[in-house]
Amino acid sequence: MNGWIEVFIVALLPLTALFAVLQTQAYSALVLRGMMGVVAVLLYTVLGAPDVALTEALVGTLLTVILYAVTVRSTQVVRVGLLADRAAGVAIKQLCKTHKLSMRKVVFPGEKELVEALKAGRVDAVCVEFGLAPALHPLFPPEQPADRLITVLAEHGKWHERKLNALSSEDEPIVRLRYRERGGIR
Template identity: 35%
Template sequence: MKEDIYIVAITVLLPLTAGMVVTQGNPYHAIVMRGILGAVAALVYSLFGAADVALTEALVGTMLSITLYAVAVRSSLSMRLGVVEEEFNATPQASLETIENSEQTNSAKQLLSTLRQTLSKYHMRLELLTYTNPQALETALIAKEVHGTCVLSKPGVTSEPFPLPPEEQPVYHLQVRVQRLYELMQPELPSTLVSLSEFDVHQPDIKVPNLIT
């Protein structure tokens, strides 16, 4: 009788952990819960005498799937931002920490910090890719090598409907080609630091020449 109670208690954990997996907001926590779900499932299989099924679940259903999920989350939850190395005092393929520790203006450091804080709210990372000139940066954006580009703002280039006075002109201009990223960043980025616009890869000639030369 006591053994039956243990089996029922362990079996009840199966739908409970499954529910916790699908309700997790943090993808990394969801991966951990998926591992716990796999362990509980393997234990239930073994309790019912299906040792071979339990072994398959542990090795393939849990270990392999968690590895694939971790790789997918790591690669997808990141924003690749292209910049011109001269504007950020960086070297090609420099890491975010390297660029932040280099001799930059306060505006550049503030921009990177704001972007990283904004993305961290959605469990995303900021990955910087540097290019030697604006033409290469433009080509990378059109070819979808980066999710967005950040360049020094030009006079008159702003997301505001009316021209701004020189002292209120944003320092940088940020273009993103992913609408969801645009929606996430629009309320978070200070207009005095950076102007934001959405880039249409199907009509690049409409927007790019006014921003990058």
């Protein structure tokens, strides 16, 4: 009977690994990674290696899952640059809601600091009224109303651009920052 338990546990290990790899949600994959560690602990215990099982439980399961959780949580944040007490755009809010991202608002005192942070990649996007950011005017057609809210993505925001364009409307144009040699601002 003991042989069947070992075979069952050995069969569970690649099965949980396969399910973890096939997950599209980060937290679901994280839970399955923890389950894979627990199955490995069971296998080492059944095979008579309690020291290896304890090491796997502490390092392979607990520490790894905690580090992955911190990493996943920190990468699911969209930093949005704003001027003064302005609100973020509807498309950015909808993107965060749809994809379960956190939006961290970063307020800047002036347009120069806002554009510098965007170019340096310290923010993922800026939402600003067209008239308040003359440095961003070359990115948009000149007939924009001054009070129209515009969203400019940082150069590294290519994956945001597709999703935001699908969520945006004509009232809130979205463009990705490109450097001067590619037709953007410097």
